[in-house]
Amino acid sequence: MKLRPDLAIIADAVPAGTRVLDVGCGDGELMVALGDKGIDARGLEIDAANVTTAIARGQSVVQGDANRDLADYPDDAFDYAILSQTLQTTERPDRVVDELLRIAPRAFVSFPNFAHWRVRLALLWNGRMPVTRLLPVAWYETPNIHHVTVSDFRDLVRARGIRVERVWHLSGDKPTSDAAASWRAEHAIFLIARG
Amino acid sequence: MASRLHEIQHQSVTIQAPLPLDSGQVLPSVTIAWQSYGALNADKSNAVLICHALTGDQYVASDHPATGKPGWWARMVGPGKPIDTDHFHVICANVLGSCMGSSGPASPDAATGAPLGMAFPVITIADMVRAQAMLLGHLGIERLHAVVGGSMGGMQVLAWASAYPERLASAIVIASAARHSAQNIAFHEVGRQAIMADPDWQDGLYYGSARAPTKGLAVARMAAHITYLSEAGLTEKFGRRLQARDIKSFGFDADFQVESYLRHQGLAFTDRFDANAYLYITRAMDYFDLGEPHDGRLAGAFAGAKDVRFTLVSFDTDWLYPTAESRRIVQALQSVGAAASFVELSAPFGHDSFLLDVPALDRIVAGALRTGAR
Numbered sequence A: 001m002k003l004r005p006d007l008a009i010i011a012d013a014v015p016a017g018t019r020v021l022d023v024g025c026g027d028g029e030l031m032v033a034l035g036d037k038g039i040d041a042r043g044l045e046i047d048a049a050n051v052t053t054a055i056a057r058g059q060s061v062v063q064g065d066a067n068r069d070l071a072d073y074p075d076d077a078f079d080y081a082i083l084s085q086t087l088q089t090t091e092r093p094d095r096v097v098d099e100l101l102r103i104a105p106r107a108f109v110s111f112p113n114f115a116h117w118r119v120r121l122a123l124l125w126n127g128r129m130p131v132t133r134l135l136p137v138a139w140y141e142t143p144n145i146h147h148v149t150v151s152d153f154r155d156l157v158r159a160r161g162i163r164v165e166r167v168w169h170l171s172g173d174k175p176t177s178d179a180a181a182s183w184r185a186e187h188a189i190f191l192i193a194r195g
Numbered sequence B: 001m002a003s004r005l006h007e008i009q010h011q012s013v014t015i016q017a018p019l020p021l022d023s024g025q026v027l028p029s030v031t032i033a034w035q036s037y038g039a040l041n042a043d044k045s046n047a048v049l050i051c052h053a054l055t056g057d058q059y060v061a062s063d064h065p066a067t068g069k070p071g072w073w074a075r076m077v078g079p080g081k082p083i084d085t086d087h088f089h090v091i092c093a094n095v096l097g098s099c100m101g102s103s104g105p106a107s108p109d110a111a112t113g114a115p116l117g118m119a120f121p122v123i124t125i126a127d128m129v130r131a132q133a134m135l136l137g138h139l140g141i142e143r144l145h146a147v148v149g150g151s152m153g154g155m156q157v158l159a160w161a162s163a164y165p166e167r168l169a170s171a172i173v174i175a176s177a178a179r180h181s182a183q184n185i186a187f188h189e190v191g192r193q194a195i196m197a198d199p200d201w202q203d204g205l206y207y208g209s210a211r212a213p214t215k216g217l218a219v220a221r222m223a224a225h226i227t228y229l230s231e232a233g234l235t236e237k238f239g240r241r242l243q244a245r246d247i248k249s250f251g252f253d254a255d256f257q258v259e260s261y262l263r264h265q266g267l268a269f270t271d272r273f274d275a276n277a278y279l280y281i282t283r284a285m286d287y288f289d290l291g292e293p294h295d296g297r298l299a300g301a302f303a304g305a306k307d308v309r310f311t312l313v314s315f316d317t318d319w320l321y322p323t324a325e326s327r328r329i330v331q332a333l334q335s336v337g338a339a340a341s342f343v344e345l346s347a348p349f350g351h352d353s354f355l356l357d358v359p360a361l362d363r364i365v366a367g368a369l370r371t372g373a374r
Helices: A005-013 A028-037 A050-055 A091-103 A117-126 A150-157 B125-139 B152-163 B180-198 B198-203 B212-230 B231-237 B257-270 B275-289 B325-334 B348-356 B359-372
Strands: A019-024 A041-045 A060-063 A080-084 A106-113 A163-171 A175-177 A187-194 B012-015 B029-035 B049-050 B087-093 B143-151 B169-172 B307-316 B340-345
Touching: A005 A028, A005 A080, A005 A106, A005 A163, A005 A187, A019 A028, A019 A091, A028 A041, A041 A050, A050 A060, A050 B340, A050 B359, A080 A091, A080 A117, A091 A106, A091 A150, A091 A187, A150 A163, A150 A187, A150 B029, B012 B125, B029 B125, B049 B152, B087 B125, B125 B152, B125 B275, B143 B152, B143 B359, B152 B169, B152 B275, B169 B359, B180 B212, B180 B275, B198 B212, B198 B275, B212 B257, B212 B275, B231 B257, B231 B325, B307 B325, B307 B359, B325 B340, B340 B359
Parallel strands: A019 A041, A019 A080, A041 A060, A060 B340, A080 A106, B049 B087, B049 B143, B143 B169, B169 B307, B307 B340
Antiparallel strands: A106 A187, A163 A175, A163 A187, B012 B029, B029 B087
């Protein structure tokens, strides 16, 4: 089974033998890949059907809401926290980032870049909220309530004294260079660490 | 009748070793009746202990000797079932205090040979688990692949993980709680009072007499049975439909289908359960509060259980052991770093959902058991 490109990058980057919390783990796809690497992965997921599938696959997943239930994990419970494609759906992304770096010293955060040129063009020419491959849902029913750009996220972590250890930019399913990533990246993955 | 119930022969063992109880009393020896399914492998690593609920028994996947009905979890346990007896050696023991062959209030007094009745000591969930551990010692099984249970069975699973964390790899807790709530205790007290108010109860010494408190026990079962269902389930099944009549009788017959159903449930229960056992086991459940010995901190109960894999399931229509109780357990487990899974499943059957057709539960139980096998 082939992992989504952003998940493949994360699976590759997490060192073997670590403890990981996958926040918004879906049906456990990434957790299975991490488990194959000898990583002790746990999951948090809001959707009962996804949780059921993940447990049926042998994963340790708790049904819960990233907005609220991260508080139940002790400080430094994990080596890495992972939040993929979920930040923009949370009520307070800033607080979620703080929680991630409370329960683990490092976190992978991936999100669709709202400043991608297709999004900019759609807004500029049509004057309408864009519907793109990575943002396929109309504004009134999208779960993405806090659209964020690569530059926004950099500002957020800088303001909070969080270090950026590594960034991957994706265009389509392929890595794209960091040059002009703000325009060209459809998707960004940040590895952040406590400052 | 209770007397006929106690004539059934069960597979059992009497262990001639003292069983110290939470009450401070000691049972000088203990008899445990049990059933097993599937073969134990050579290194004895595939044993799964199933813990039964309040009115359950060891006949988890075989016909009930009193009623002839299929085992209470036959849909979950058997060859090719989620708890697959082609792979696992499944053990289910009648709990201490019950009436299907294990030591309980109908057991004879060692000195006189007469049934103990209320002279049997009050027992707890932890005492039940101690007795099960003695049985496993007798069977030569040091470590369990998993302990599984719903409702009171789930309480035993939690008590197992707390008392003997090194003796189990996986704990599966369904529709349960780490403590009995005031509401839980209240419903049980109604049941106990119904039994003890029945003149045929005779202070618990009815075993030799022609009279047994079947009316009281039936009422206790009727009240409890309501708590196992959901309002939506009752409405769907019965609504306000009348029972075998077109108009109301303006009397106190069972006019409504739901009344007739409950009366039947209550009466049928007395064929397979002993009133005193009902008193003792409900008491054990009411006393259950896993965090109590740890200054009320539930996490303290799991201090040694970091390496046990836990799987918890609740049901959205279960108001007897609601989701919040499972979440409380999950929080305690997360705070000690134990691997925990939890999901609230949607099912229309209330608390009884754990016994009924909920395909997602089957997938979860099968998945949780496979994981521990690695």
